[in-house]
Amino acid sequence: xxxxxxxxxxxxxxxxxxxxxxxxxxxxxxxxxxxxxxxxxxxxxxxxxxxxxxxxxxxxxxxxxxxxxxxxxxxxxxxxxxxxxxxxxxxxxxxxxxxxxxxxxxxxxxxxxxxxxxxxxxxxxxxxxxxxxxxxxxxxxxxxxxxxxxxxxxxxxxxxxxxxxxxxxxxxxxxxxxxxxxxxxxxxxxxxxxxxxxxxxxxxxxxxxxxxxxxxxxxxxxxxxxxxxxxxxxxxxxxxxxxxxxxxxxxxxxxxxxxxxxxxxxxxxxxxxxxxxxxxxxxxxxxxxxxxxxxxxxxxxxxxxxxxxxxxxxxxxxxxxxxxxxxxxxxxxxxxxxxxxxx
Numbered sequence: 279x280x281x282x283x284x285x286x287x288x289x290x291x292x293x294x295x296x297x298x299x300x301x302x303x304x305x306x307x308x309x310x311x312x313x314x315x316x317x318x319x320x321x322x323x324x325x326x327x328x329x330x331x332x333x334x335x336x337x338x339x340x341x342x343x344x345x346x347x348x349x350x351x352x353x354x355x356x357x358x359x360x361x362x363x364x365x366x367x368x369x370x371x372x373x374x375x376x377x378x379x380x381x382x383x384x385x386x387x388x389x390x391x392x393x394x395x396x397x398x399x400x401x402x403x404x405x406x407x408x409x410x411x412x413x414x415x416x417x418x419x420x421x422x423x424x425x426x427x428x429x430x431x432x433x434x435x436x437x438x439x440x441x442x443x444x445x446x447x448x449x450x451x452x453x454x455x456x457x458x459x460x461x462x463x464x465x466x467x468x469x470x471x472x473x474x475x476x477x478x479x480x481x482x483x484x485x486x487x488x489x490x491x492x493x494x495x496x497x498x499x500x501x502x503x504x505x506x507x508x509x510x511x512x513x514x515x516x517x518x519x520x521x522x523x524x525x526x527x528x529x530x531x532x533x534x535x536x537x538x539x540x541x542x543x544x545x546x547x548x549x550x551x552x553x554x555x556x557x558x559x560x561x562x563x564x565x566x567x568x569x570x571x572x573x574x575x576x577x578x579x580x581x582x583x584x585x586x587x588x589x590x591x592x593x594x595x596x597x598x599x600x601x602x603x604x605x606x607x608x609x610x611x612x613x614x615x616x617x618x619x620x621x
Contacts (some may be wrong), residue, residue: 298499298565299330301522302456305497305562306339310454311444313485315461315500315561317540322571323501324389326520327458328396336456337408342448343397346387346436346459348373348414350443360398370394371554375587378433379412381594381603386577413447413455415440415484421590427597437463441487449492457496459484461507463539464498465560469541469551498561502538510537515569522565525558530558535560582608 305312316323330336348356352373359365373394374385390399394412399408417439424430433439435540440459448455462469466489468482488496499522502508508515527530535552538560552560582588592603606612 296522298326298520298522299333299336299573299574300347301499301563302330302580303333303335304549306454306456307497309495309497309525310449310492311457311488311496312455313457313459313464313488313496313498315464315498316458317501317503317507317574318384318460319387319389319575320501320503320569321389321573321575322520323503323565324393328393331397331406331410332400336383337400337404338455339412339454339518341453342411342413342444342455344413344415344448344455344457345393346415346440346463347390348412349377349416349418350414350439351376351418351420353447355416356394356412356414356487360394360401361406361409362398362402373414376419376421378419378430378436379416380421381591383577383582383607386426386581387575388578389575411447413443415443415457415459421594424550424594424597430598437482437484438487440484441491444484444488449488449495449564457484461500461502461537464500465535465552466496467535467552467555467560469583470553499563499565500538500561501565501567503567503574504540505539505572507540508566508572509566510534511566513566515550516566517568518572520565520567522563525561530564531556531558533557538564579609 294541302314303312303314314327316327349372352369355365355369356373359370371391374390377385379385397410404410415534417433417436419430419433440463444457445453457464463484465483466485468486470481477577482490485496485498499518502511510533512533513523523530533556535555535557538557539551541551557564582591588603588608595601595603604612
């Protein structure tokens with residue numbers, strides 16, 4: 279057995295190249311929150327996640343699944359939907375189409391809608407006391423009230439919002455949760471990087487906030503599937519399926535954590551966001567994938583064909599970016615933007 283040192287306690291870690299679900303189960307026995315970082319749109323990751331959520335060992339250990347891809351404003355709608363109530367699907371879709379990251383349509387990739395549908399089906403087979411609650415962790419922005427970038431600014435600290443929602447809806451109630459978000463959000467360390475004015479700015483991650491208020495409460499696992507992340511890890515790709523490794527392993531512990539990150543400077547260089555901290559200081563474990571299990575889904579062009587939704591994304595883009603949406607995202611040639619009918 280390998281011992282994985284994490285936060286304030288010691289976890290008996292299964293042998294390297296263990297099924298990530300087994301690692302998840304071990305961590306859930308020792309921590310109130312297990313944070314798992316994804317590469318957005320990674321299909322094989324989401325297939326594994328949904329399979330893990332159906333595993334009886336996970337069902338009996340997890341009360342709540344907190345996700346980055348959900349606006350807390352719609353918590354009641356999603357509560358009713360995943361518990362099996364008759365809720366219009368158009369109402370449910372608002373949870374991920376109206377997050378703070380909009381007008382970026384990242385959550386319109388198929389895995390995110392599938393997640394809510396699958397949790398609903400899983401819950402349908404469980405007793406009420408065993409059903410998962412899905413916590414929408416992102417800030418509760420109401421886009422109908424946003425007319426300028428300044429109107430949206432109070433919701434920009436998404437990391438604090440995610441941590442506060444997990445604390446309020448899970449930790450404070452004595453419940454155990456799985457927190458799933460982009461890999462950058464599961465770091466135990468804050469990131470420091472120059473802003474557009476070249477001033478060093480610190481970004482405290484959701485996991486760092488959770489450990490600040492609840493020391494030693496979080497076990498962090500980061501999935502590595504993007505090529506530039508994988509290239510930084512001196513381990514051969516697994517063959518039969520995903521493999522989890524403790525970052526305390528000798529060949530991982532001293533890797534510069536910034537290298538195992540998708541963050542890049544404008545010139546393509548790797549930013550020194552962790553102060554040369556080793557990987558073992560940032561996350562507790564990593565998941566590696568076979569070469570043929572690194573498939574990434576893009577936002578659905580069919581969804582973006584919905585004119586009312588596209589017009590609203592275009593309105594938000596003009597507010598947040600000062601430019602219209604790229605029409606090629608919906609299969610149209612550049613320069614073909616229709617007048618924004620939302621104004």
